[in-house]
Amino acid sequence: ANPLGILIANLLSPALVPEGKHIPLMLGIYAVPAVTACALATLGIHEKVPPTPPSASATNSNSQPFFTGLRMLLRNKAYIILAVCFGGGIGMFTCFSALLEQILCEKGYSNDFAGLNGALFTVCGLLGAFLLGMYVDRTRKFIESTKISFCLSALASIMFAVTSRFRHQAIMLAITCSLFGFFGFAIYPIAMELAVECSYPIGEGTSTGLIFVASQIEGVILMILLQALTVRVSEDPSSTCAIDQDGALDWTTPVLVMAGLCSGMACFYVIFFHTDYKRLHAET
Structure with a gap:
């Protein structure tokens, strides 16, 4: 939704x-x-619970009380790594969607084109999530799938950071936004499953909810950081930005920082995230 x-x-x-x-x-x-x-x-x-248990492990649920589960999560190394990296990814995608028009208008791209790229970003992301979800449902390769997708989304963010700094690159921008969404959003449902797997028997609401809280905090920090890194430039006749009296904003440094952060989080996640599939083991 x-x-x-x-x-x-x-x-x-x-x-x-x-x-x-x-x-x-x-x-x-x-x-x-x-x-x-x-x-x-x-x-x-x-109702507190659905009429039919959503999984075999939920039939005889022994999930922990909220505060007990919260303390357990904060001591769970794998969960903390997942929350920081995946939460940062959600925050980054939120910033990307919110700032896309401002990033592109300085190079002369229209609001309609920015909206189209945002739509491609989301549609391709939904497609990627659907396809990867089907694959993981058959293979149970949660960790491998998220690590590969995270790395590919980092590469796509680098492509966008470079391409968005040039004019008359509409096709390449559409491709990079599509790839960024395809690989980035593909992680979304799988990471939610991983959060439950690495934190079981803690309740799903607690484990997934804390990731969303982390993503909002990281998103706010990232939004403030990226806007602070912009540089005022003189008015460009080809710019489509709404120019104020201080001039337009140059987003070269912010998009490079965003690509660097995405790459850094991908590397950190690939190297340090390891966990057992605790819920799957409990169901078998």
Whole structure:
């Protein structure tokens, strides 16, 4: 649902906001499904557990209480590595989607083109997640799949960092955004499964929820860092950015830093992450 929302926003935002004065209208439209979903989740869910256990291990669940599980997670080396690396990846993808238009407009690319690239990023990501999910479901190679995908997404981020600094590279930008999404989002469902595998018998809600908390914190830090690294440049006639009195922003350093961080996290994850499949062993 989260990637689908990003996809819709990437497609609709350029059409809803032809000028800056239309931003409140866009926010109002986007608030409608958010408020509706919040109301449905608050008022429509009354059961603590589903009527049918989702897995064999859940039939005789012995998950730990929340605070006990939280303490166990903070002492679980494999889980901490996964939370930091995968949480950073989610934060990076969030920043990428949010800042894509600003990164591309300085080189003369339109808002519509940025929205199209954001949509390609998400659609190819959903396709990658679907295909890799099918593969892992058959082979159970969770760790190998995430490590390979993480490395390939890091390479795609490097390609984007280089390509986005040149003008008239629409096709290459579309390809790099597609590859970045395809390999990056492919990790998403598998990493969630890995979080449960390496933290079992701690409850799934605790193990996956803490990763999302980490991703939001890392995303905020990354957003602030990337924006702080931008450099003011003189106005360029080919730029499509909304120029203020101080000039446009150059994103060369931020995108290189983003690619470097993605590569660093991929290397760290490949080298140091190892775990047993605890839940699978409990079910067999």
